[in-house]
Structure formats: structure tokens, C-alpha cells
Amino acid sequence: MSLTETKPMTSATSRLHWHPLSGHSHRAQLMLSLLGREVELVEVDLRNGDQKAPGFLRLSPFGQVPVLEDEGEVIVDSNAILVYLAGRYDASARWYPRDPVGAARVQRWLSIAAGKLAAGPMTARLAAVFGLPLDISKAQADAASLFSVMDAELARTPFFAGEHPTIADIALYTYTAHAPEGGVALEPYAAIRAWIGRIEALPGFVPMKSNAGTAR
Numbered sequence: 001m002s003l004t005e006t007k008p009m010t011s012a013t014s015r016l017h018w019h020p021l022s023g024h025s026h027r028a029q030l031m032l033s034l035l036g037r038e039v040e041l042v043e044v045d046l047r048n049g050d051q052k053a054p055g056f057l058r059l060s061p062f063g064q065v066p067v068l069e070d071e072g073e074v075i076v077d078s079n080a081i082l083v084y085l086a087g088r089y090d091a092s093a094r095w096y097p098r099d100p101v102g103a104a105r106v107q108r109w110l111s112i113a114a115g116k117l118a119a120g121p122m123t124a125r126l127a128a129v130f131g132l133p134l135d136i137s138k139a140q141a142d143a144a145s146l147f148s149v150m151d152a153e154l155a156r157t158p159f160f161a162g163e164h165p166t167i168a169d170i171a172l173y174t175y176t177a178h179a180p181e182g183g184v185a186l187e188p189y190a191a192i193r194a195w196i197g198r199i200e201a202l203p204g205f206v207p208m209k210s211n212a213g214t215a216r
């Protein structure tokens with residue numbers, strides 16, 4: 001399906017294979033909720049290695065969550081899921097603009113979400129919360145330099161791709177908002193904190209649990 005076509009809404013429920021403390025999973029869950037899609041959540045026990053079981057690898061060859069099953073399609077990768085959901089269920093095209101400039105503005109930040117956001121705040125959280133043997137000092141420093149740039153951008157515009165929220169904001173939200181769990185403070189970044197408030201005020205917003213088990 002091309003992005004210029006939008007299939008009509010159906011009453012079918014989406015199925016999301018996820019983990020409740022996975023920021024990538026939360027990205028997909030949040031987008032489904034913002035679009036008002038009913039979702040069946042299927043928990044994959046990452047600590048038990050269930051993501052590497054043969055049955056799951058048939059869905060997700062890299063053995064990672066999230067995976068979306070929807071309308072007979074299997075969509076792997078959180079950003080791919082955001083692109084898919086916006087293309088299929090947002091006829092207004094506000095969440096993922098079709099025009100070349102609008103689409104490029106969104107894609108710029110999807111790349112950051114898959115790159116610098118993962119290397120910085122996500123990696124620091126993996127080390128601090130899950131005890132993975134990663135270079136937490138470097139990840140925290142990388143997070144701080146990324147947040148300086150994001151903060152400057154958000155001082156000029158309310159959302160990353162302009163005046164209204166897009167999938168770029170959803171891709172960036174979770175690991176930014178949960179950065180303090182990785183020892184990365186958000187206090188220095190007033191524009192980021194204001195943007196977090198704007199995202200959390202969106203109708204349909206659902207939080208991710210913090211590592212302490214309490215919802216933010």
C-alpha cells in the first residue's frame with residue numbers, strides 16, 4: 001500500500017507482541033492508543049529469552065519486540081509500526097505527513113530515535129535498570145549532548161516536526177521521558193520537559209511503567 005492510500009478503519013483488534021518495560025514497545029502501544037485502536041497485548045518474557053524462541057523468530061527474525069499483527073500483516077520494528085499505523089489509520093495524514101517536506105521533517109527524527117536516542121538515553125537505562133554490561137558513562141554523556149540539541153529545537157517549535165504532534169514525537173517520547181532511570185537528568189532541559197507535558201496531555205496518552213513498577 002502506498003502512503004497516499006489509506007484503508008478504511010475496521011473494527012478488528014490489533015495484536016502487539018511487547019514487554020511492559022520496553023521503550024520500543026511503548027512507542028507502538030502509545031501510537032495505537034492515540035489512534036484509538038483496540039489492542040491485544042501479548043507479553044514476551046525477555047528475561048527468559050522468549051524473544052529468541054523459534055516461534056517468535058518466525059515473526060521477528062532479529063528476536064526483538066515490538067511486533068504488530070494487524071489486518072493479516074506482520075510489522076516488525078517500532079518505527080516501522082508507527083509509519084504503518086499512521087499510514088493505515090490516520091486519514092488526516094497529520095501524524096505522518098505525505099508531502100515531501102513534512103515527511104522529511106519526520107524522517108529526520110525517526111533516524112535520531114533509531115540512532116542517537118538508542119545509543120544515549122536508551123543504553124544508559126539498559127545499563128542502570130537491567131544491569132547490562134554497557135558503557136553507562138559514555139551513554140549518559142551522549143544523552144546529554146543529544147538532549148541539548150533536542151531542547152534547542154523544541155525552544156523554537158512545539159513538536160519536533162512543527163506545530164502539531166507527529167510520529168516523530170512518539171518515536172522520541174519514551175526514552176526521553178524515562179531518561180532519569182538511566183541517570184540522565186531532565187532538569188537542565190526546560191523545553192524538553194514542556195514537550196513531555198504536551199505529549200502526556202494528548203487524548204489517549206498511556207504511560208509506560210517505570211522500572212520501579214509505578215506509572216509515571
Ligand SMILES: N[C@@H](CCC(=O)N[C@@H](CS)C(=O)NCC(=O)O)C(=O)O
Nearest residue numbers: 022023024063064065066077078079
Ligand atoms: N529497532 C528495533 C529495536 C527493538 C529493541 O531493541 N527491542 C528490545 C526491547 S526494547 C528487545 O527486544 N531486546 C531483546 C533482545 O534484543 O534480545 C525497534 O525499533 O523495534
